[in-house]
Amino acid sequence: MEMIKAKDLSFEYIRRDEEGNVESINKAIDNINLEIEKGDFIAILGANGSGKSTFAKHINAILYPTEGSLWVNGMNTAEEKNLWDIRQTAGMVFQNPDNQIIATVVEEDVGFGPENLGIETKEIWRRVEESLKAVGMLQMRHMSPNKLSGGQKQRVAIAGIMAMRPECIILDEPTAMLDPNGRREVISTIYELNKKEKVTVVLITHHMDEVIYADKVYVMEKGHVVMEGTPREIFSRVDEIKKYRLDVPQVTDLAYELRKSGLDLPEGILTVGELVKALEEARRKL
Amino acid sequence: MQIIFDKVNYIYGKGTAFERHALKDISFCINKGEFIGLIGHTGSGKSTLIQHMNGLIKASSGSIYFNGEDIYAQGYNMKQLRSKVGLVFQYPEHQLFETTVFKDVVFGPLNLGLDKLEAELRAYEALRMVGISDDLLDASPFELSGGQKRRVAIAGVLAMKPEVLILDEPTAGLDPRGRDDILDQVTKLHEEAGMTIILVTHSMEDVACYCDRLFVMNNGELVFQNPTKEVFAHYKELEEMHLAAPQVTYVMNMLKEKGWNVSCDATTVEEARDEIIRALGSMH
Numbered sequence: 001m002e003m004i005k006a007k008d009l010s011f012e013y014i015r016r017d018e019e020g021n022v023e024s025i026n027k028a029i030d031n032i033n034l035e036i037e038k039g040d041f042i043a044i045l046g047a048n049g050s051g052k053s054t055f056a057k058h059i060n061a062i063l064y065p066t067e068g069s070l071w072v073n074g075m076n077t078a079e080e081k082n083l084w085d086i087r088q089t090a091g092m093v094f095q096n097p098d099n100q101i102i103a104t105v106v107e108e109d110v111g112f113g114p115e116n117l118g119i120e121t122k123e124i125w126r127r128v129e130e131s132l133k134a135v136g137m138l139q140m141r142h143m144s145p146n147k148l149s150g151g152q153k154q155r156v157a158i159a160g161i162m163a164m165r166p167e168c169i170i171l172d173e174p175t176a177m178l179d180p181n182g183r184r185e186v187i188s189t190i191y192e193l194n195k196k197e198k199v200t201v202v203l204i205t206h207h208m209d210e211v212i213y214a215d216k217v218y219v220m221e222k223g224h225v226v227m228e229g230t231p232r233e234i235f236s237r238v239d240e241i242k243k244y245r246l247d248v249p250q251v252t253d254l255a256y257e258l259r260k261s262g263l264d265l266p267e268g269i270l271t272v273g274e275l276v277k278a279l280e281e282a283r284r285k286l
Numbered sequence: 287m288q289i290i291f292d293k294v295n296y297i298y299g300k301g302t303a304f305e306r307h308a309l310k311d312i313s314f315c316i317n318k319g320e321f322i323g324l325i326g327h328t329g330s331g332k333s334t335l336i337q338h339m340n341g342l343i344k345a346s347s348g349s350i351y352f353n354g355e356d357i358y359a360q361g362y363n364m365k366q367l368r369s370k371v372g373l374v375f376q377y378p379e380h381q382l383f384e385t386t387v388f389k390d391v392v393f394g395p396l397n398l399g400l401d402k403l404e405a406e407l408r409a410y411e412a413l414r415m416v417g418i419s420d421d422l423l424d425a426s427p428f429e430l431s432g433g434q435k436r437r438v439a440i441a442g443v444l445a446m447k448p449e450v451l452i453l454d455e456p457t458a459g460l461d462p463r464g465r466d467d468i469l470d471q472v473t474k475l476h477e478e479a480g481m482t483i484i485l486v487t488h489s490m491e492d493v494a495c496y497c498d499r500l501f502v503m504n505n506g507e508l509v510f511q512n513p514t515k516e517v518f519a520h521y522k523e524l525e526e527m528h529l530a531a532p533q534v535t536y537v538m539n540m541l542k543e544k545g546w547n548v549s550c551d552a553t554t555v556e557e558a559r560d561e562i563i564r565a566l567g568s569m570h
Contacts, residue, residue, distance in 0.1 A: 047461040048432045095459065149328050176459040179328045179488045181528035206461050209533075245463035250491055250533040250555060257559040263566070272533055276540045283546075283566065 001074070003168050003200040004036040004059055004090075008068035010223075011054055028054040030223035031068070036216075038167070041194045041201045043211035043231075046220035047245035052204045055220070056170050059202065060090040073167060088117065091161035095173040097153035106148075106156055107132065107141040113164040124163075131159040134197065135189050151182025155189055162193065168200040169193070175207060183207070208235075209249045212270040219244055236268035251275045287351075288450065288482055289316040289339060289371075294348035296334055308334045310506040312348070316484070318449070321476050323493040323514065324486045326503030327528040332486050335503065336452050339484070340371035353449075369398055372448030376455050378439030382427040387418065390427050391441045398446060405445075412445035413438070415479075416471050433464035437471070444475070450482040451475065457492065465489075469496055490532045494518065494553035502527070515551040534558040541565075 011029040016022055028051045036042050046052045057063040058070050061077040073089050075082040094100055103109035110128045119127070132138040135155040145153055154174055161169055171190065175183040187210050194201045203211065211217055217234045219227035221244045227234055234241065235248050238256045242248075248256070255269040255278070264285065265278045296309040308331050316322060326332045337343040338350060341357055341364050350357050357367055375381070384390035391412055395405035413423065416437040422430065427438055436456065443451065453472065457465040473496060475481045487493060493500060493514060500517040502510040504527040510517045517524070521531035521539070531553070538550045538558060548565045552558040 048464055151328075173459065179528070180490075180530055181327055206459070208462075245461050247462035251537060254534055254537065254555045254558050257555055258562060261559060261563055263563075272536045272540065275537055276544070279541065279562065280544060286566065 001038060002035040002071075003038045003040070003073055004034075004202070005071045006032050006034050006055075006058075006068070007070075008033060009055075009058065009065050009070055010067040011051075011058065011063060012066045013054075028223055029058075029065075032223075032225055034218065034225060034228070036200065036202065038200055039194075039198050040215045041191065041203070041213070043203045043205065043214040043217045044220060045205065045208070045211065045217060045234075045244075045246055050220040050244075051223040052220050053172050054223075056092070056172050056202065056204055059168070059170050060092050061086045062092075088164060089166055090168045090170060091164055091166035093154070093157055093161055093169065093171045093174050095176045097150060097157050097177070100157040100160070101145045101153060104144055105141075106137065106143050106145055109145060109156060110159045110163050113160050117164060127163045127165070128159075131162040132156075134162055134193060135159045136185075149182060150178045151185040154178065154182070154186050158186070158189060158193075162197075162199075166199065168202065170202040170204075172204045173206065174203075175205065175210065183210070208247050208252075212249065219246065221245075231270060232268035235270060287315045288318045288353060290314075290349075290351040291338070292349045292351070294338060294345045294350060296338065296343065297346045298334075300346065308506050309338070309345070312508050314501070314508060314511050316450075316482060318482055319476075319480050321473075321483045321496060321498050322485065322501055323497030323499070324484060324501045324503065325488070325490070325493060325529060330503040330527075331506045332503050333454060335508075336373065336454060336484065336486060339450070339452060340368050340373050342368075342373070365398075369446045370448055371450045371452065372443040372446055374440050374443050374451070374453045374456060376458060378442075378456075379427075379432070379435035381442075382435060382439055385426060386424050387413070387427050387430070387438050388423040390438060391445050394442050395445045408445045408447065409441070412441040415444055415475060416441045417467070431464075433460050433467060436460065436464075436468065440468075440471075448481070450484065452484040452486070454486045455488065456485070457487070457489070465492070472496075490518075490530055494532045502529070515553055518553050519551060 009029055009032040013026045013028055014022055015024045044052050061083055064078055070077045072086045075086055077086055101109050103112060107128050110131055111124050114124045114127050132141055135158050137155050145156060175186050190201055193199050212231045214231055217231050218225050235252045238248050251272050252269055255265050255275050259265050263282055269275050269278060291312050291314050294309055294312040298306045298308050324332055338345055352367055382390050392405050392409040395408045418437055427435060456468050472483060476483045497514050500514045518531040518535050521535055524531060535553055538548055538552050541548050542550055546565055548561050552561045
């Protein structure tokens with residue numbers, strides 16, 4: 001069964017002047033149809049202003065569709081009675097870790113979510129421990145969050161969401177403010193959660209190298225889904241990707257340039273290892 | 287030499303329980319017109335270092351010279367230093383505050399005490415330099431896209447006519463095209479106006495494409511200040527500092543290990559392509 005299903009989904013930001021007359025309408029999402037299966041790892045790419053974040057905010061009902069519908073685990077987000085269940089099913093992690101951490105001790109921050117859900121104390125502590133372990137931050141449970149690095153803070157934020165036991169996590173550019181090491185920590189944590197805990201993941205990012213292990217990639221532009229497929233399919237279409245103000249991983253670009261220069265390499269090379277292997281084969285054929 | 291640091295130390299919270307040696311004996315020279323990349327993991331001291339360059343933080347010990355003058359000498363004009371060394375902070379668009387784009391950019395030069403005409407001329411020129419078109423001048427800065435906002439914020443610093451422009455992660459959070467746009471504009475400032483550029487970034491690919499020389503900070507020490515290619519040759523040491531080299535550097539090194547006759551100093555896609563084609567061609 002699908003975790004997330006969008007049918008003819010559209011959303012308009014409407015700006016009004018002081019008298020309440022409509023001043024301008026900006027269609028941020030324009031007729032999106034997609035289905036995300038349970039347990040999948042999905043990545044959404046797109047330029048700034050392409051509608052990625054607006055779409056993400058629909059998944060946990062921060063925004064409601066102007067037209068069309070969105071179902072999360074079978075629940076229609078337009079129905080108010082579903083709101084509580086939807087927000088428990090789909091947890092959201094934002095770009096800036098400093099805006100998401102509220103408590104003065106790591107373990108209290110992670111416990112805040114489940115406490116708010118009215119879960120009994122013993123169970124909260126159990127979940128706190130489990131979640132911190134899942135993101136590799138258990139040994140720092142008694143620390144103050146402001147003593148942590150960006151990557152560690154972001155992992156605490158993810159643990160806070162995990163403690164609410166969501167079936168789906170949406171991450172909106174979770175690594176934009178991190179250094180390469182912090183990025184690696186966070187991305188491997190997310191893949192780990194997807195594999196081991198079977199959490200459905202929707203990752204929004206500008207870093208192409210973060211999506212190469214995703215099950216499926218969607219590319220958005222001007223509110224539309226313009227490309228969808230496996231990372232290999234998407235990154236085989238280098239010219240098209242660049243047209244949408246995006247990029248490909250540096251090795252993919254190098255492989256593409258070498259192909260253009262007449263070398264016989266397969267399409268859609270994604271990692272350093274793959275390229276070196278392909279080059280070795282090309283050399284053998286010479 | 288435009289900027290000289292001589293054994294600069296900085297200690298945060300000296301004498302308290304939170305004392306931290308953020309800069310340790312930093313010495314370097316930067317020449318006029320250089321394009322310097324500054325990398326280092328979070329907390330390595332990059333931001334502390336750049337804030338010394340325009341006198342926002344005063345060193346605990348050591349000296350700093352700008353255009354030959356000791357900036358800590360009595361009577362030194364700090365206000366002028368800050369207009370000569372422009373610092374663009376991370377997420378500079380958070381500092382936009384005026385009602386129109388033009389007013390926001392003109393604020394800086396007016397504040398320097400320039401007359402209105404001169405200030406407006408500079409603002410206009412600065413907005414042109416960052417590629418903001420005339421029809422956006424009267425728009426509210428808050429209506430712009432992320433990349434546009436950031437360029438307006440950079441224009442605000444350029445309008446002060448700095449000789450040195452320091453940018454702290456100017457491309458964080460921008461899409462790849464927005465990133466290239468900003469960096470291409472910066473390169474233009476470097477080439478056409480001869481401005482000295484110091485670029486703080488986490489992107490090794492950007493550093494490889496744009497910078498002549500690379501400064502690497504690790505735990506408060508300046509470990510490298512060499513030409514970019516030389517630094518990336520030490521990619522294993524960089525990894526120990528939680529950094530990395532561009533992906534193509536790894537490709538070249540792996541090929542070399544497998545017995546290819548390639549030079550490993552390629553850091554951009556074009557250089558790597560040419561080197562691989564050359565190596566394959568020479569095998570015939």
